[in-house]
Amino acid sequence: MLTTPVIKDDDLVFPGEGWFLYWKTSASLWQTKLEELSGTTKVIIPINWSFHSDTGDRFDFANEKPETDLKKLSEICKQLGKEVIFLLPVSPMPFLPNGGIPFILSRNHAKNENGVVKAYADGEGNINQLYSFYDPRIFTAFTLFCNKLAEYFSTSGIDGGVWATECGHMNNGEYSSYLEDHSRAFDNGFSRFVQAKKEEGVIGSDGIHADMELSLKKEYQLMIRDLYVQGAEKELETYWQGFKRYGFLLGNSNEVFLRTIDHLSDIEIMDEALDLLGSGIYPSSILLPSRRKKGVFKSFQNKFLSRESVEHFFNDKTLTTSHDYFFKQSFSVKVFYHENSQDKKKYLEESGFIGFCENFFAWDHCFASYKDFEWEDELDSEHQFYYFSGNDLDMKTLSSALRMFMNGINIIIDKRGMNDGIRRRLESFYLENELEIEKIRYLTQIETISMGEGRLFIYDSEELLNIDTKEEKKHQFWSKVFNSLDFDYCEIDAESGIRYAWHERNVGPSELKFDKVRRLNIFNPSSYKRKIKIKYPASLVFQKIIDEQSVEMSNTTHEIELNFMPKGSVSLDFGVISQ
Known part of the structure; x- marks a missing residue:
């Protein structure tokens, strides 16, 4: 039937x-x-x-x-x-x-x-x-x-x-x-992989310690995926x-x-x-x-x-014109790492940088692998700062970072773990381009260089480990760093449970007085009433509030306060003006 x-x-x-x-x-x-x-x-x-x-x-x-x-x-x-x-x-x-x-x-x-x-x-x-x-x-x-x-x-x-x-x-x-797997099939293949490494001389006669084993397992996993x-x-x-x-x-x-x-x-x-x-x-x-x-x-x-x-x-590299005006998620800070790194955030956490970002750039910082890194792709991106760890840098990556700096991009480099060859290449870059270096001593040796709109900030997080530096002190260190870089930012004071993140898009024909439009999306996924205060700089012009769900807003000059009921959400649009 x-x-x-x-x-x-x-x-x-x-x-x-x-x-x-x-x-x-x-x-x-x-x-x-x-x-x-x-x-x-x-x-x-x-x-x-x-x-x-x-x-x-x-x-x-x-x-x-x-x-x-x-x-x-x-x-x-x-x-x-x-x-x-x-x-x-x-x-x-x-x-x-x-x-x-x-x-x-x-x-x-x-x-x-x-x-x-x-x-x-x-x-x-x-x-x-x-x-x-x-x-x-x-x-x-x-x-x-x-x-x-x-x-x-x-x-x-x-x-x-x-x-x-x-x-x-x-x-x-x-x-x-x-x-990721811990089965017998994985173990059998990994044993053959380790044996091949020993025959290549990568692993010495003293065997492998725990950290090396974790790193090798990650390397083997990525090799099989590839x-x-x-x-x-x-x-x-x-x-x-x-x-x-x-x-x-x-x-x-x-x-x-x-x-x-x-x-x-x-x-x-x-x-x-x-x-x-x-x-x-x-x-x-x-x-x-x-x-x-x-x-x-x-x-x-x-x-x-x-x-x-x-x-x-x-379509991230071949967007058509019709897509130029929709909102895409944006991040102020981009941090590069090696995909096979077991502890890609370890140095960041020890330097206090990741803790500062989670507080100061909450959901406004992102991580990216060197695997797909092409410096030309970053020239038109929305990121305002790029962070490179010295232990991850090779000659090609350092050259790419320096090219980005010479094209008006803000670069932060941590010297910790940087090998001697990379250090010498960095010093020769200063000499070849006759760059004026401003040196400051604050918890660690800091070198800053300006070229056009680009800023190059170099420091050594190793020194932050060798002194009795509390997390609060590291936070103050990074606050001073970003203040010195003349970064315009929104001060956001959100109660526990609030989540927010930025989007941005190109301007339309009626918005030509702005460089771009930024949208702050805010959510209260908790089961309680919550509040958030936003202080925005003169470079941002508040345009409108949209998609209000269970929220009340009050605003004064360059300050907005939002009171959310449980499960509330809202979006705020700002026009960006060059200073």
């Missing part, structure tokens, strides 16, 4: 951020569902490997199940004027059974540091166990799948690019990939677009129990999203239950995980 296909809950098919889960609904309903997806020109389609192959060596692309017909899906999107973005996971995906690995290949469970099988709850409450990507059979099957996928794309004439995608979550303020990425790039050829990272909200396995008793708050979810965005990683709300995507989080999602932000995420 024929039956009419049942349309599933929109949240299951469209879990957020422009994603479309094609296997969650009948292929006969694809067009109906996609017609409802308005306001975006892109559809994000994660490729479900296990849905197209049960065994790893036989593949279904519209041969048996109609929902495997990616050609039909891409044609529907094309008819609706939408570009298809295919995501190919190079790590386990927590919302897929077995993490997305074909069932026959699911043999070695991925495990956490306590030897417990890694498992995650999806948005429907289903528990998915993950399997190790360090099993050589998985890698062999993955490259074969990529080959067959490219062959299918070519023979069927699919017009769409494929992005390799690493998935992870926040763990104690750091991004943790689902590739092997998956390179394998996909080789097989996909012309369909290859690049590599992206996603972070899943409530994606920590430790949160599974807390979810069952509904113990996680909007504050915790929002903090995870802000931490991910501050690390250059796009958050996904796919694991959130539907009840969690309402109220104040919905307001947050509309601003920070909007369809426009998805467009920007996949």
Whole structure:
């Protein structure tokens, strides 16, 4: 007997951020569902490997199940004027059974540091166990799948690019990939990796200590990830677009129990999203239950995980004119680090810089890996300061930082951990350009240099460790530093529970008296009344208040006070004027 296909809950098919889960609904309903997806020109389609192959060596692309017909899906999107973005996971995906690995290949469970099988709850409450990507059979099957996928794309004439995608979550303020594993499969591969290092002479006869082992494990993890990425790039050829990272909200396995008793708050979810965005990683709300995507989080999602932000995420270097006037998240301070660093924030914390940023630039500072660092890309960015740690600097990176300074950008360099060759190169830069150095002694030796609009600030945080320096003293140190750099900033005094972050956009034809427009988005995800005071400098002109939800405002000259009811939110627009 024929039956009419049942349309599933929109949240299951469209879990957020422009994603479309094609296997969650009948292929006969694809067009109906996609017609409802308005306001975006892109559809994000994660490729479900296990849905197209049960065994790893036989593949279904519209041969048996109609929902495997990616050609039909891409044609529907094309008819609706939408570009298809295919995501190919190079790590386990927590919302897929077995993490997305074909069932026959699911043999070695991925495990956490306590030897417990890694498992995650999806948005429907289903528990998915993950399997190790360090099993050589998985890698062999993955490259074969990529080959067959490219062959299918070519023979069927699919017009769409494929992005390799690493998935992870926040763990104690750091991004943790689902590739992280402590299984026997990982240990076996890591042992071979260590042996190869010994044969290369990288590891001495005295073996490896605990810190070195952690560093080597991180290096091995990144090497395996890059092997998956390179394998996909080789097989996909012309369909290859690049590599992206996603972070899943409530994606920590430790949160599974807390979810069952509904113990996680909007504050915790929002903090995870802000931490991910501050690390250059796009958050996904796919694991959130539907009840969690309402109220104040919905307001947050509309601003920070909007369809426009998805467009920007996949078009960050080739934005069209129509996107010049939408708000993009901005950060005043950008800190670079090496991706394989176990403790990328260690020196920052010891210098007091990270503590100062968390207080002074709360949710207004971000971290970026050197892996994708190209100094030319930073010339037109919104960042006002860049921070480089000496222990991470090599000749190429130092040269890039100095070029940025010579192009009018503010650079902060910590000499701690800097090798002698880098120090000599820095000194020769002074001499070659006949730069006038202003030297100041305050807790440590400080050197400042000006060139046009650019400022170069150099110090050695090692000296801050060698004296009895309390955190308050370090805070005063950095306050003096930024005051000396003539930085115009908003003084924000927010009560506990308030969350806020900045966006900015280019000016429109009626706003030419401004350089740009900045928007301060403020949320009270707590269950209590909260207050925030904002003192803004003369370089900012308050324009308007928008999207008020359960909030009252009072303002005087260059000062705004907001009183929030629980779950309230609001946005404030400021025009920026050059001083």
